[in-house]
Amino acid sequence: xxxxxxxxxxxxxxxxxxxxxxxxxxxxxxxxxxxxxxxxxxxxxxxxxxxxxxxxxxxxxxxxxxxxxxxxxxxxxxxxxxxxxxxxxxxxxxxxxxxxxxxxxxxxxxxxxxxxxxxxxxxxxxxxxxxxxxxxxxxxxxxxxxxxxxxxxxxxxxxxxxxxxxxxxxxxxxxxxxxxxxxxxxxxxxxxxxxxxxxxxxxxxxxxxxxxxxxxxxxxxxxxxxxxxxxxxxxxxxxxxxxxxxxxxxxxxxxxxxxxxxxxxxxxxxxxxxxxxxxxxxxxxxx
Numbered sequence: 001x002x003x004x005x006x007x008x009x010x011x012x013x014x015x016x017x018x019x020x021x022x023x024x025x026x027x028x029x030x031x032x033x034x035x036x037x038x039x040x041x042x043x044x045x046x047x048x049x050x051x052x053x054x055x056x057x058x059x060x061x062x063x064x065x066x067x068x069x070x071x072x073x074x075x076x077x078x079x080x081x082x083x084x085x086x087x088x089x090x091x092x093x094x095x096x097x098x099x100x101x102x103x104x105x106x107x108x109x110x111x112x113x114x115x116x117x118x119x120x121x122x123x124x125x126x127x128x129x130x131x132x133x134x135x136x137x138x139x140x141x142x143x144x145x146x147x148x149x150x151x152x153x154x155x156x157x158x159x160x161x162x163x164x165x166x167x168x169x170x171x172x173x174x175x176x177x178x179x180x181x182x183x184x185x186x187x188x189x190x191x192x193x194x195x196x197x198x199x200x201x202x203x204x205x206x207x208x209x210x211x212x213x214x215x216x217x218x219x220x221x222x223x224x225x226x227x228x229x230x231x232x233x234x235x236x237x238x239x240x241x242x243x244x245x246x247x248x249x250x251x252x253x254x255x256x257x258x259x260x261x262x263x264x265x266x267x268x269x270x271x272x273x274x275x276x277x278x279x280x281x282x283x284x285x286x287x
Contacts, residue, residue: 013067019043020071026098027176028076028083028190035172036249037098039242040105040281043068044172048231051224080194092260093273095253100274102250104281109246112239121240128244132174136252147188147208155211161185162215163222170223172245 019041026037038044050061086094161183165176180186192208195201230238
């Protein structure tokens, strides 16, 4: 049996599927940014480029995106209940795992901004940093949402929610799930996704998920094109902003640990999760 090349398309596809799986889990957890995880996994530029220039090379971009999309979808469908359980029973360990993953991927951005500091670039960083943290203090569930007896306006709102949530997912540091929580849609959407395999509810679930999914696709394409253009025209400034988004997301996750109990087991397992997340991100980056 020959040695598997690093450029082997099957190996690359498998690695990107795993990375996509991690992105999918991240997008389910309120406060964890899918965009941040895409940066940490080294997928951010690939996703932006492939989506932003999709029609210039449909086959090539589809092949690049397919394993990532499959990983995301498999994670969202298969782990929505598990993530809810983990956040309920092992919140600190779960969030520390993602903090470790974020730190493990920070070096990718550092390479982009190293030696390029200036007053305007640092100002952009701090404005973004404090803006994202301030979002954490918004009240969630301001609106009571119901998916029964829906009319055309409700379906248009679902499409809009998908657009807003996915736009936030593309921006590092901003959690699409958290935005949905603020708008009151998170619990309903997650419940609908978690029961998608219940065929007795398949029709009603699809009526909810299809317009939401269309909004998600439109939002991702729109934001990918916008950020791609910003990187082309203002690369250094954009990456300083991205660093602000990424590092602020760590603070946002830490702010969720206000009820953390400082027992030996909690501290030890949380530190282990953080270290494991960091090493996982570094190992994937090397691949």
